[in-house]
Amino acid sequence: MQQTWFYTLGAVVLVIYVTPFLWMILGSLRREVEIFQYTYPLTWRTFVPVEWSLKNFLDVLGMSPEGNSFGLNFGRALANTALVSAAVVASSLVVNTMGAYFFARLDFPRKGFLLLFVIATMLIPFEAVMVPLYIVVRSLHLQDSYWALILPWYASPFVIFALVQFIGEIPKELDEAAIIDGASHVGVLRHVIIPNAVPGLVTTALLEFQFIWNLFYWPLIAVGSKDLQTIQVAIAQQTTQTQVYWGRIFAGSVLASVPVILLFLLMQRYYVKGVVMSGLKG
Structure with missing residues (x-):
């Protein structure tokens, strides 16, 4: 009986989570005029289109006359977002892995205080800085460039904190054995820590990628050129003072969701293993 209730509750929660995404x-x-036409009363038309159409996708990709007239190019925005996210994740892993090794393996005065200070910076709201x-x-003349979207994020206290936990799970005896064999700290990091922390690195990379992919406020103010626009900003601009283009917003949201979902599905095995390694499982 308890198992039945458990599965029933799980099914209800699944429906609650999936329904908005499915409706999107x-x-x-x-068609634009049909989106809210059948919302009440609830019928099959509420969820299933009466007339199926790819017009919204053609519009946002600039493959229709209307999309061209508005200068829409969500394909370019997706490419920009992917480039920025990949660059941030790559640079973040390089820099923050060294920082995490520094805190997890080396002994020096005030190490705990310095790590706490790094973690405490996560409590500062982004709006404050x-x-x-x-x-x-702007003073470095980097505004309206890819550098403006990448450089502020490559050093991440969250990534350092997460990787400290993952590296801490690796036995120190492996480090000592490598040092006895003549390895330097760089050698230990390269040949011992990184190979054994792959699930943790992938888990952290996925979380960092999702964070950068979903950024809105900073790309909005840091770049003004449409050629550098990210997907979140492109979607937001479909809301104007006179009209909300819901069809384009939904189509853009679908396009923005697919890469992240596919990446997670491809790396799911490492993600689950990484969560177990860190001791974060519920």
Whole structure:
């Protein structure tokens, strides 16, 4: 009986989570005038398009006359977002893995305080540093460039904190054996820590990738050129003072969701193993 209730509750939670996403996908395949036409009373038309259409996708990809007239190019925005996210994740792993090794393996005065200080910076709201950060970027003449979207994020206290946990799970005896064999700290990091921390690195990379992919406020103020626009900003611009283009918003949201979902599915095995390694499982 308890098992039945458990599965029933799980099914209800699944429906609650999946329904909005499913409605977004089906809404992207409707004509604009039909999206909210059948919301009440609830019928099959509420969820299933009466007239299936790819117009919203053609519009946002600039493959229709209307999309061209509005200068829409979500394909370019997706490419920009993917480039920025990949660059941030790659640079972040290089820099923060060294920082995490520094805290997890080396002994030095005030190590605990310094690690706590690094972690505490995560409590500072981004809105509190957004304007000073923009002033710094502008003074370096980096605004309206890819550098403005990449450089502020490569050093991440969250990545350092997460990797410290993963590296801490690796037996120190492996380090000592490598050092006895003549390895330097760089050699230990390269040949011992990184190979044994692959699940943790993948888990952290996925979380960092998702964070950068979903950024909105910083790309909005850091770049003004449409050629550098990210997908979140492109979607937000479909809301104007006079009209909300729900079909384009849904289509853009579907396009923005697919890469992240596919990446997670491809790396799911490492992600689950990484969560277990870190001792974060519920």
